[in-house]
Amino acid sequence: MTKEPRPRFDxxxxxxxxxxxxxxxxxxxxxxxxxxxxxxxxxxxxxxxTGLLEARQVRRLGSAVDPAAAARALRSARxxxxxxxxxxxxxxxxxxxLAEDIRTLERYFHSASGHRxxxxxxxxxxxxxxxxxxxxWGRFETHAELPVWILSRSASELIMSQPLxxxxxxxxxxxxxxxxxxxxxxxxxxxxxxxxxxxxxxxxFQARREA
Ligand SMILES: [Zn+2]
Numbered sequence: 758m759t760k761e762p763r764p765r766f767d768x769x770x771x772x773x774x775x776x777x778x779x780x781x782x783x784x785x786x787x788x789x790x791x792x793x794x795x796x797x798x799x800x801x802x803x804x805x806x807t808g809l810l811e812a813r814q815v816r817r818l819g820s821a822v823d824p825a826a827a828a829r830a831l832r833s834a835r836x837x838x839x840x841x842x843x844x845x846x847x848x849x850x851x852x853x854x855l856a857e858d859i860r861t862l863e864r865y866f867h868s869a870s871g872h873r874x875x876x877x878x879x880x881x882x883x884x885x886x887x888x889x890x891x892x893x894w895g896r897f898e899t900h901a902e903l904p905v906w907i908l909s910r911s912a913s914e915l916i917m918s919q920p921l922x923x924x925x926x927x928x929x930x931x932x933x934x935x936x937x938x939x940x941x942x943x944x945x946x947x948x949x950x951x952x953x954x955x956x957x958x959x960x961x962f963q964a965r966r967e968a
């Protein structure tokens with residue numbers, strides 16, 4: 758009997774680091790959040806689906822990593838995610854995250870840089886036709902923590918490169934998913950217009966009728 762395939766992740770955040778934070782769904786809901794990264798396989802599926810890990814890396818990690826290391830990596834991923842959530846929602850709501858969340862991010866960002874190798878590349882990916890030194894995951898590519906390091910790098914790049922007011926939270930209180938607002942006038946309000954935008958519109962319409 759084949760197992761039911763797990764649903765694909767909804768990557769409407771427009772950046773892997775924001776989609777990663779959204780993987781704790783209904784984060785602020787009164788009846789508690791819903792964990793979409795239930796196990797290490799989910800973490801691999803997520804990093805694969807965002808394109809941060811190649812399919813061959815996902816397959817290799819899926820078969821090479823032992824259960825104890827996988828459980829540790831999943832715990833790390835969730836710890837990183839929650840520190841990112843504190844920083845991103847802090848930015849959205851104009852309040853500072855806790856110092857311990859900042860230290861956690863610092864630790865993961867350092868750890869990600871510390872697990873790469875400097876290599877001589879015959880052809881540089883970013884400058885085709887030229888050769889030179891480049892960073893590569895090298896021997897760390899088969900390490901259980903690779904998805905965590907790769908997500909750390911992606912998040913650190915986002916934090917350092919984007920004007921932070923482009924990172925916004927969905928206007929539906931029940932959703933609050935993060936997204937990168939790349940709209941021309943920076944007026945995007947919903948993670949998905951067809952879901953949250955329409956739901957809120959319907960609610961306002963209903964409220965007017967009842968008034
Ligand atoms: Zn939404």
